[in-house]
Amino acid sequence: MTARDAIFAKLRQRSVANGRTEFRYARDSFAEVSAAAPLDRFVALAIEESMTVEHLAGLDDVPGAVGRYLRAQHLPEQVVIDTSACLAADAFADSGLKVSMPPLRPDHEVLVSGCLGAVAESGALVISTNDGHAIANDFLAETHIVILRAARLFATLADLWDGMRAEAQGGFMPREFCLVTGPSRTADLGVPAKLGAHGPARVHVLLLGG
Amino acid sequence: MHVERDFASLSDKALHDESLGEALDTVASVMPLIRNQALTQLEDFAAARERAREVRDEALNRLDYYLEQFEAQVLAMGGHVHWARDDHDACTIVARLCEEADAKLVTKSKSMVTEEIELAAALEQRGLEVVETDLGEYIIQLRGEKPSHILAPALHVTIPQVIDSFNTHHKIERDRPLEDTDQLLAEARAVLREKFINADVGITGANFLIAETGGVVVVTNEGNADLTASLPDTHIVVTGIEKVVPTMDDAGLMLRLLARSAIGQRLSNYTSFFHGPRREGDTAGPSAFHVVLVDNGRSDMLGSELQDMLRCIRCSACINHCPVYTAIGGHAYGSVYPGPMGAVLSPGFADLDSARHLPNASTFCGRCEEVCPVAIPIPKLLRHWRTQEFSRHLRPRSERFGLGFWAWINGRPTLYRFVQRVSAGILRRLSVAEGAGRWIRRLPGPGAGWTRHRDLQAPAAKSFQAQWRAQNRDSRK
Numbered sequence: 278m279t280a281r282d283a284i285f286a287k288l289r290q291r292s293v294a295n296g297r298t299e300f301r302y303a304r305d306s307f308a309e310v311s312a313a314a315p316l317d318r319f320v321a322l323a324i325e326e327s328m329t330v331e332h333l334a335g336l337d338d339v340p341g342a343v344g345r346y347l348r349a350q351h352l353p354e355q356v357v358i359d360t361s362a363c364l365a366a367d368a369f370a371d372s373g374l375k376v377s378m379p380p381l382r383p384d385h386e387v388l389v390s391g392c393l394g395a396v397a398e399s400g401a402l403v404i405s406t407n408d409g410h411a412i413a414n415d416f417l418a419e420t421h422i423v424i425l426r427a428a429r430l431f432a433t434l435a436d437l438w439d440g441m442r443a444e445a446q447g448g449f450m451p452r453e454f455c456l457v458t459g460p461s462r463t464a465d466l467g468v469p470a471k472l473g474a475h476g477p478a479r480v481h482v483l484l485l486g487g
Numbered sequence: 488m489h490v491e492r493d494f495a496s497l498s499d500k501a502l503h504d505e506s507l508g509e510a511l512d513t514v515a516s517v518m519p520l521i522r523n524q525a526l527t528q529l530e531d532f533a534a535a536r537e538r539a540r541e542v543r544d545e546a547l548n549r550l551d552y553y554l555e556q557f558e559a560q561v562l563a564m565g566g567h568v569h570w571a572r573d574d575h576d577a578c579t580i581v582a583r584l585c586e587e588a589d590a591k592l593v594t595k596s597k598s599m600v601t602e603e604i605e606l607a608a609a610l611e612q613r614g615l616e617v618v619e620t621d622l623g624e625y626i627i628q629l630r631g632e633k634p635s636h637i638l639a640p641a642l643h644v645t646i647p648q649v650i651d652s653f654n655t656h657h658k659i660e661r662d663r664p665l666e667d668t669d670q671l672l673a674e675a676r677a678v679l680r681e682k683f684i685n686a687d688v689g690i691t692g693a694n695f696l697i698a699e700t701g702g703v704v705v706v707t708n709e710g711n712a713d714l715t716a717s718l719p720d721t722h723i724v725v726t727g728i729e730k731v732v733p734t735m736d737d738a739g740l741m742l743r744l745l746a747r748s749a750i751g752q753r754l755s756n757y758t759s760f761f762h763g764p765r766r767e768g769d770t771a772g773p774s775a776f777h778v779v780l781v782d783n784g785r786s787d788m789l790g791s792e793l794q795d796m797l798r799c800i801r802c803s804a805c806i807n808h809c810p811v812y813t814a815i816g817g818h819a820y821g822s823v824y825p826g827p828m829g830a831v832l833s834p835g836f837a838d839l840d841s842a843r844h845l846p847n848a849s850t851f852c853g854r855c856e857e858v859c860p861v862a863i864p865i866p867k868l869l870r871h872w873r874t875q876e877f878s879r880h881l882r883p884r885s886e887r888f889g890l891g892f893w894a895w896i897n898g899r900p901t902l903y904r905f906v907q908r909v910s911a912g913i914l915r916r917l918s919v920a921e922g923a924g925r926w927i928r929r930l931p932g933p934g935a936g937w938t939r940h941r942d943l944q945a946p947a948a949k950s951f952q953a954q955w956r957a958q959n960r961d962s963r964k
Contacts, residue, residue: 281570284728284782288551291790305736307535307743309528309753322753379770383680399743399754411771413717416710417680434739441735449564450700452766453717456758461710464750465623465641466649466668468517474622475676475683476710476757 308398308433315397315432316487322400323482326459327472330482336424339364339483340372343389343422346481347374352420357381361391361410362424381414388418393454394429396437402482403437405454412453416461421477427487488574488603488783488836491821494844498819506645511813514642518807521751522858528753529743539744540862542737543798546698546729550789553698553731554780560701564763566776574604577781581606581690581723582613584777588721590615590687596705596712597621598692599637599801600727600781602823603836606690618682620711622675629656635817637824638749638803643816646671679711689715689773691761693726694800695741696778699734702762703778706745706755713759722761722773728780729797741800744860748802784836792871796831798861803828805855805865811848820845827855831868839872843881846872904952911946918945 278286311318320330333342339362347354355375358364369376381388393405402423406412415421431437441450461476472478491497501507526532546553558568569584571577585593593615595607607617607628619628623641627634629652634640641649650665653674665674691712695704703724705712716722732738746752764776788797806812806826817825822833822842830845846869855865876882877890896903918925925945930938937943949957 279570280572280576283572284570284780284786285551285554287782287786288554288728288789291786292548292550292552293790293794294548302734303736305739307529307531307538307740309743310530326756383684401754401758406769406772409768409770411717413714413771416713416717434743435736438735438739450702450760450762452762452764452769452772453713454760455713456754458752458754458756460756461708462756463622463672463709464639465621465626466646466671468513470708471668471672473676474672474709474711475620475679475714 305433305435305438308435311398315430316427318432319395319397319400319430320484322397323402323459326400327462328400328402328459328480328482330484332484332487335485336363337368339389339424339485340369340374342483343369344372344374346422347387347420350420350479353386355385356387356389356422357385357414357418359388359390359410359414361408362389363391364389379411379414381411381417386419387422388414388420389422389424390415391424392429393451394431394437394440395425396431396434396456398433399456399458401456401458402480403431403454403456405451407451407454412455415455415457416476418477419473420479420481422481422483424483424485426485430487488822488833489605490833490837490842490845492841492844494819494821494848497821498815498848501815501819504643504816507643507816510642511816514636514807515813518751518804519858522748522804522807525747525751525753528747535740535744536860536862539740539860540798542732542740543800543861546731546733546737547789547794547797550728550731553733554728556698557696557701557731560698561763561776561778564701564776565766566701566763566778569777569779571779571781571783573783574781577604577725577779577783578606578609580779581725582610582615584721584723584775584779585610585613585615585688588688588775590721592682592686593617593688593690594620594682594686594715594719595624595690596692596707596715597624597640598690598725599634599823600692601690601725602634604725604781604783606725618679618686620679620683620709620715621707622672622709622711625675625679626652629653633818633823635825636803636806637801637828643818683714683718686715686719688721688723689717689719690723690725691716693724693730693778694745695738696726696731697733697735697738697760698731700760700762702735702738702760704738704742704758704760706742706758708750708756710757713757716759716761717772720773721775721777722764724761724776724778725781726778727785728782729785745800745802748804748858748860788835793831793835793868795863796828796835796865796868798863799828799832800861801828802860804858804860805863808854808858810850810852810854820848827865827869828863831863831865831872834872839875839879840881843872843876846870846876904950907950911950914943915945915948 393403460472461474462470463474464470626641635643765772812826834842926942
């Protein structure tokens with residue numbers, strides 16, 4: 278008998294419910310309630326969790342905003358533009374920034390990328406491997422600048438699940454997706470937690486539209 | 488699973504450890520506050536908790552069904568699922584997968600199941616380099632220790648001790664000083680980054696498995712699980728068979744309660760969902776994706792009085808609120824699962840004989856059950872193990888004799904009253920008057936331990952029964 282057979286034999290013998298059922302899709306209705314509009318909610322929670330947010334009219338404003346942010350933070354003016362940002366390198370021609378495309382190398386510190394969306398309830402960005410995005414880059418960068426379209430904001434986690442089911446490719450979820458609520462942090466060197474553990478020390482959101 | 492048997496001496500040692508005491512005082516004072524604060528964000532925590540209990544019960548009551556669904560989804564996405572009856576099975580499977588990947592360097596994110604089955608040691612024995620990537624786990628790995636808390640494994644380690652460990656183990660040319668926590672963090676980041684990038688295999692645990700999608704959910708605050716899972720060519724997930732939940736909606740509810748109960752956050756910093764290996768068009772990601780599902784005593788709990796414990800989502804709220812844990816810390820329990828949850832799990836995962844002291848390491852104050860986000864009746868389950876312990880004759884002869892003697896006296900009312908009158912008289916003679924009552928400052932013999940740290944109130948001059956009789960006599964007059 279294989280280990281699988283042995284375990285299942287025991288589970289079938291001991292599981293309380295004998296009748297087989299289909300999935301019971303009970304929609305999650307326990308989201309944190311807020312009087313604020315989802316967009317305001319997301320921005321407030323993102324800032325509370327140590328992200329920074331800048332509102333922009335559209336994609337054309339991104340190169341200028343990236344340059345301004347890096348200069349204000351005294352960060353290296355050299356950025357990697359991920360394909361998920363939907364920006365060609367020459368869009369940065371007038372920005373004064375040194376721009377390259379992935380892969381990310383160890384001396385690259387700033388990454389500009391797109392994301393799947395965000396969840397207002399949790400103040401979380403949703404990053405994913407959709408369109409072949411190398412998600413590890415989002416964790417390797419020291420500074421992560423994320424382009425978020427206001428139309429991709431989900432009010433609650435349940436809304437996100439609905440959206441993801443509707444967009445599932447071939448019936449499958451993205452290979453990896455991750456809810457990010459701020460810079461990487463650790464409490465293993467005492468409290469308060471320190472930012473920049475393994476992942477980004479800074480997460481800057483460029484919010485388009487809305 | 489291995490459990491140390493010398494609880495009494497380990498806890499005595501822990502009680503005399505001052506820096507441990509300071510760390511535990513922080514846990515006891517801070518964690519309940521931030522948990523409460525975070526739970527008040529929810530409109531109706533009681534209802535959310537009830538639903539969470541239902542979700543976990545549904546999954547456990549049809550565990551075979553949901554595991555089959557999960558397995559089918561993982562296979563459909565091109566992943567592999569492996570089944571392990573016990574710790575030995577699990578370590579053998581992972582070692583074989585590492586061998587197939589021709590691995591030399593393995594990165595690992597924090598996982599209590601891999602601690603339970605002692606996976607890192609098993610892989611190291613086979614010549615692999617295994618590097619823990621959660622900063623706390625990394626620190627205790629350098630120190631050759633076990634975790635002392637399921638969420639903050641290096642809770643007991645002081646900053647000077649971390650500096651020592653880094654200086655001893657990081658044999659790299661270094662011109663930067665290691666004096667404060669910023670420098671320590673930069674040092675760890677640099678050293679572990681090398682490991683992330685060069686690893687052949689990445690091993691993570693799982694907080695939840697989603698039957699609907701075949702998703703593996705892992706939460707961290709550091710982002711180490713994502714780098715562990717995404718950079719090497721092989722990702723191996725090792726987790727327990729009880730972690731499955733039916734749907735994404737169910738997972739969402741559990742995640743909300745997990746982060747709040749654990750560390751007072753709305754969500755953990757990174758909540759990652761993994762679905763199989765690299766796909767067509769992907770420029771990165773592991774080409775092999777394995778899930779190793781470990782039984783190791785869990786199926787024995789299913790359908791028994793202990794099934795409620797399988798609802799546990801490892802948030803550590805019961806640990807942070809436990810008056811015993813916050814006095815002695817995790818190492819005293821001698822098990823990688825400390826505190827109230829560990830006192831129920833350890834006898835099940837190891838054996839009751841070696842873990843028999845743990846269900847007794849409780850004041851039965853009930854806070855663990857009160858704060859549990861999935862309403863596990865922990866005191867009831869501890870009582871179950873105590874009953875088992877007594878009926879299986881596992882208690883030492885002296886304890887069994889003492890309990891038997893006590894029962895014998897209790898069964899003889901006249902004798903009981905006589906013994907009580909005599910001992911109350913002796914205790915009152917030892918006491919001194921202070922304020923309204925009488926207090927005993929120092930007890931002889933086995934009672935000395937009690938009065939070393941506090942006074943004992945002397946018994947009343949007349950027992951309850953004597954007063955009751957006198958009152959009835961008076962009222963009849």
